[in-house]
Amino acid sequence: MIELRGIGKSFKVAKRSAGLTQALKALFVREHTVVEALHDITFQVKEGEIVGYIGPNGAGKSTTIKVMSGILVPDQGFCSIMGYTPWKQRTAYVHHIGVVFGQRSQLWWDVPVIDSFELLRDIYRIPAAAYKANCELLAETLDLRDLLHVPVRQLSLGQRMRCEIAASLLHGPRILFLDEPTIGLDAVSKIAVRQFIKTINKEKGVTVILTTHDMSDIEALADRILMIGGGTLLYDGTLGELRGKFGTQRTVTVDYRAHAQPLDVPEASLLSWSPERAVFSVDTENASIADVIARLSRQVELIDVAIETKPVEQLIVELYKEHDV
Numbered sequence: 001m002i003e004l005r006g007i008g009k010s011f012k013v014a015k016r017s018a019g020l021t022q023a024l025k026a027l028f029v030r031e032h033t034v035v036e037a038l039h040d041i042t043f044q045v046k047e048g049e050i051v052g053y054i055g056p057n058g059a060g061k062s063t064t065i066k067v068m069s070g071i072l073v074p075d076q077g078f079c080s081i082m083g084y085t086p087w088k089q090r091t092a093y094v095h096h097i098g099v100v101f102g103q104r105s106q107l108w109w110d111v112p113v114i115d116s117f118e119l120l121r122d123i124y125r126i127p128a129a130a131y132k133a134n135c136e137l138l139a140e141t142l143d144l145r146d147l148l149h150v151p152v153r154q155l156s157l158g159q160r161m162r163c164e165i166a167a168s169l170l171h172g173p174r175i176l177f178l179d180e181p182t183i184g185l186d187a188v189s190k191i192a193v194r195q196f197i198k199t200i201n202k203e204k205g206v207t208v209i210l211t212t213h214d215m216s217d218i219e220a221l222a223d224r225i226l227m228i229g230g231g232t233l234l235y236d237g238t239l240g241e242l243r244g245k246f247g248t249q250r251t252v253t254v255d256y257r258a259h260a261q262p263l264d265v266p267e268a269s270l271l272s273w274s275p276e277r278a279v280f281s282v283d284t285e286n287a288s289i290a291d292v293i294a295r296l297s298r299q300v301e302l303i304d305v306a307i308e309t310k311p312v313e314q315l316i317v318e319l320y321k322e323h324d325v
Contacts, residue, residue: 002045007077009038037063039231050208052222060231061211069099098168098176107152113163114148124171138166158189175207194220215312234323246318251308252280256300
């Protein structure tokens with residue numbers, strides 16, 4: 001459904017030193033540096049996938065989304081989405097995509113939300129019956145009924161974001177590009193947005209490309225992760241594969257009836273010990289968690305066992321370090 005091959009994009013950035021003299025000099029002689037935002041970006045996305053597109057600030061995530069949505073024209077490379085070249089066939093292409101930028105709005109600030117929806121209906125030339133059905137469905141699933149007649153400027157950030165997502169889906173797109181859709185949202189709003197994304201993906205088969213710094217979004221939604229750094233694609237795989245690469249360590253915490261001696265578990269490293277609790281580190285490449293627990297149960301009367309994996313954020317940091325990002 002989506003294919004990018006060798007996409008590259010550079011920007012000229014004005015450069016000058018501080019001070020009045022340098023400011024006056026810049027009026028006559030401009031110095032520029034060239035920043036390579038994207039370098040040889042190549043990947044494919046199948047219909048119905050939810051792909052998390054991650055990377056540090058300035059890595060090229062938003063630039064890639066803008067290329068795929070037809071906003072930017074790359075300097076080089078091939079891009080085909082549903083058979084369209086986004087920047088060449090944009091008028092026809094945009095009828096099949098929805099785009100949400102978390103820090104930019106497509107809703108008109110001073111008018112009620114429903115007025116923005118009706119203007120978008122005219123822009124996309126949505127048939128009356130389809131518009132009514134989509135509007136009712138989105139209002140129901142995103143809990144917008146009490147918001148439709150409120151001016152956008154009076155909405156909270158979470159309410160506005162739900163309206164933004166609804167606006168991007170009014171015309172029934174096959175692909176949804178989400179750039180930081182949960183930025184600044186409270187926990188309740190985040191859960192509502194995530195649940196809705198999963199629903200439209202499952203029930204309508206909408207393909208979702210999601211950029212975010214919130215790894216809980218990735219963990220909750222993404223089937224696959226693409227990681228970009230310095231304009232170059234560094235990783236393409238599942239979260240499970242990432243855990244297999246960097247997340248073999250487990251922390252095992254056991255509570256037990258009082259025991260006077262430290263526990264002997266050769267398969268694990270003892271991190272801390274007390275007469276009633278011990279914490280071990282276990283490398284699952286070399287030892288089985290089940291074997292460790294079995295050995296412990298033969299030595300003490302276990303009350304509780306907790307097994308923790310590395311958080312997704314730590315896995316991502318280790319991936320960054322591997323590529324020196």
